[in-house]
Amino acid sequence: QITGIGIGMPGFVNARTGINYTFLKNGNKGITTHISEQTGLPVFIDNDSSLVALAEFRFGAASNKKNAMVVNLGWGIGLGMVLDEKLFRGNNGFAGEFSHIPLFTNGKLCSCGKHGCLETESSLLIVTERARTGVAEGKLTMLKGQLGNASAEQDCAAVFDAAGKGDRFAVSLLSEAGYIVGRGLAILIHIINPEVIILSGRGAAAGKLWLPPIQQALNEHCIPKLADSTELEISALGYEAEIVGAAALVMENYEKILSQKDKESRLSVPLN
Amino acid sequence: QITGIGIGMPGFVNARTGINYTFLKNGNKGITTHISEQTGLPVFIDNDSSLVALAEFRFGAASNKKNAMVVNLGWGIGLGMVLDEKLFRGNNGFAGEFSHIPLFTNGKLCSCGKHGCLETESSLLIVTERARTGVAEGKLTMLKGQLGNASAEQDCAAVFDAAGKGDRFAVSLLSEAGYIVGRGLAILIHIINPEVIILSGRGAAAGKLWLPPIQQALNEHCIPKLADSTELEISALGYEAEIVGAAALVMENYEKILSQKDKESRLSVPLN
Numbered sequence: 185q186i187t188g189i190g191i192g193m194p195g196f197v198n199a200r201t202g203i204n205y206t207f208l209k210n211g212n213k214g215i216t217t218h219i220s221e222q223t224g225l226p227v228f229i230d231n232d233s234s235l236v237a238l239a240e241f242r243f244g245a246a247s248n249k250k251n252a253m254v255v256n257l258g259w260g261i262g263l264g265m266v267l268d269e270k271l272f273r274g275n276n277g278f279a280g281e282f283s284h285i286p287l288f289t290n291g292k293l294c295s296c297g298k299h300g301c302l303e304t305e306s307s308l309l310i311v312t313e314r315a316r317t318g319v320a321e322g323k324l325t326m327l328k329g330q331l332g333n334a335s336a337e338q339d340c341a342a343v344f345d346a347a348g349k350g351d352r353f354a355v356s357l358l359s360e361a362g363y364i365v366g367r368g369l370a371i372l373i374h375i376i377n378p379e380v381i382i383l384s385g386r387g388a389a390a391g392k393l394w395l396p397p398i399q400q401a402l403n404e405h406c407i408p409k410l411a412d413s414t415e416l417e418i419s420a421l422g423y424e425a426e427i428v429g430a431a432a433l434v435m436e437n438y439e440k441i442l443s444q445k446d447k448e449s450r451l452s453v454p455l456n
Numbered sequence: 457q458i459t460g461i462g463i464g465m466p467g468f469v470n471a472r473t474g475i476n477y478t479f480l481k482n483g484n485k486g487i488t489t490h491i492s493e494q495t496g497l498p499v500f501i502d503n504d505s506s507l508v509a510l511a512e513f514r515f516g517a518a519s520n521k522k523n524a525m526v527v528n529l530g531w532g533i534g535l536g537m538v539l540d541e542k543l544f545r546g547n548n549g550f551a552g553e554f555s556h557i558p559l560f561t562n563g564k565l566c567s568c569g570k571h572g573c574l575e576t577e578s579s580l581l582i583v584t585e586r587a588r589t590g591v592a593e594g595k596l597t598m599l600k601g602q603l604g605n606a607s608a609e610q611d612c613a614a615v616f617d618a619a620g621k622g623d624r625f626a627v628s629l630l631s632e633a634g635y636i637v638g639r640g641l642a643i644l645i646h647i648i649n650p651e652v653i654i655l656s657g658r659g660a661a662a663g664k665l666w667l668p669p670i671q672q673a674l675n676e677h678c679i680p681k682l683a684d685s686t687e688l689e690i691s692a693l694g695y696e697a698e699i700v701g702a703a704a705l706v707m708e709n710y711e712k713i714l715s716q717k718d719k720e721s722r723l724s725v726p727l728n
Contacts (some may be wrong), residue, residue, distance in 0.1 A: 196681055204679065212498065244542045251547050263647070267539055274649025275523050281646040286639065286677040287559075296679050331500040371643060374553040375535070377546025407568050409468055409477065413548045 188226040190430035192235040198277040201232045226441050228433045235262020235429030236384050242432045244421045245382045253378045257387025260303045308395035311357050312340045325353035344390045359397040366401025373410050384419035457554045458500040462702035464507040470549040471502045493572050498713050500705045507701030509536020516693045517654045525650045529659025532575045578636035583629050584612045597625035616662045631669040638673025645682050656691035
């Protein structure tokens with residue numbers, strides 16, 4: 185029996201109204217309404233990074249934490265925030281656009297239309313691109329002949345695999361991206377003073393390879409008193425986090441579903 | 457009759473333990489314990505910017521707001537955060553170190569020991585310094601002969617006064633600082649998605665002069681959908697905000713004070 189449908193999507197998502205303003209726009213009728221009408225099931229949606237945070241909060245490294253920043257290392261660098269033991273979504277559900285904090289004057293246009301965003305120097309897309317370029321330029325690496333024929337997803341997995349086997353070029357790509365993520369996290373720590381930062385999402389598969397470059401950036405860019413107050417952890421949920429989070433989203437709304445069903449059943453009772 | 461004493465101070469303040477880790481260190485005995493012992497009154501302390509935010513939340517532009525960022529424009533650029541209708545202080549009470557977010561590679565050493573912090577390009581100290589340098593270099597300004605003989609506080613007031621009268625050099629100094637503050641606020645908006653940003657503290661005296669350069673920076677560095685969701689307001693409390701906030705801090709703890717008194721009066725009743 186299916187209780188409901190949970191959807192995680194990138195983009196500007198208003199979880200309350202069920203509208204994703206970035207993808208699959210459908211007038212003012214949200215994607216949730218559309219799927220609910222077709223399936224007859226209650227449907228809920230949230231931003232992918234918020235769901236990764238929800239998964240970590242309910243089942244992972246952020247459970248029992250009062251304040252946790254969950255970084256979604258993926259094609260962008262997403263952020264879900266647990267503040268005062270609740271998922272924080274901001275005023276319109278747009279909080280956590282970490283990927284687009286303006287950090288560089290690098291002249292690189294970002295997918296968002298701005299330039300110099302964090303993700304222009306640190307996302308897995310950049311890591312994969314740099315791997316392909318490096319191989320094409322003849323870098324000494326076990327990735328030689330392995331990239332460029334498959335999807336970005338497969339190439340990225342190949343980079344992680346090579347890095348895990350100690351390939352110096354692959355490790356250096358993750359170090360470079362990690363250091364930049366760390367510079368962004370230094371800003372986050374100064375603003376939020378979180379208990380823990382959890383590295384989650386697809387990128388968490390590279391595990392401990394992220395820690396030294398990120399810690400290095402924190403050492404350089406963070407007031408020690410602040411950096412020392414924040415733990416840095418790698419998620420064990422990783423790639424599965426978003427899917428777990430989408431299921432958790434339905435569970436979060438379970439009472440709402442029940443009261444809706446209750447209302448329907450009462451309406452179906454004859455009035456006298 | 458005095459109910460209690462409220463203290464606002466810059467520095468790393470742990471409001472729960474009453475310890476200021478930056479100034480007037482006194483071993484592990486907090487300044488609050490010390491003053492309480494001397495006066496016999498309950499004493500509470502918080503970071504100056506948190507109190508500015510508390511004042512705005514209880515009596516000012518942040519009242520009735522669910523999420524508000526209160527910027528304390530002063531010798532640094534402080535930040536107090538109202539999140540989900542509560543003052544948010546972070547895991548150790550250190551949240552809001554906005555002044556020290558690492559934003560520049562300008563090679564300027566900051567008071568915190570790092571370099572490139574936001575305040576190295578935008579605090580009122582920098583504005584005052586630049587005014588003095590400009591006058592010494594013979595810039596065309598009504599500030600000529602007015603600066604350098606008095607305190608930074610008086611010189612800063614003179615710059616505000618001149619800017620208010622339309623002095624182009626003085627206006628340009630505030631514009632320059634405002635644009636940098638705006639770049640920092642663009643980061644804040646991407647992370648928090650706040651309902652409103654309130655410009656408060658000493659610097660609020662310059663009023664609407666701050667708005668165009670800050671708005672300009674937001675137009676350049678913020679995703680429009682996010683920038684459009686956040687209002688920008690000048691506080692009417694301004695310079696008084698911190699003092700009002702310190703009084704409000706005592707009121708926030710009023711129940712604690714009452715229950716303490718209640719306990720004492722019960723203890724003074726003979727046991728039979």
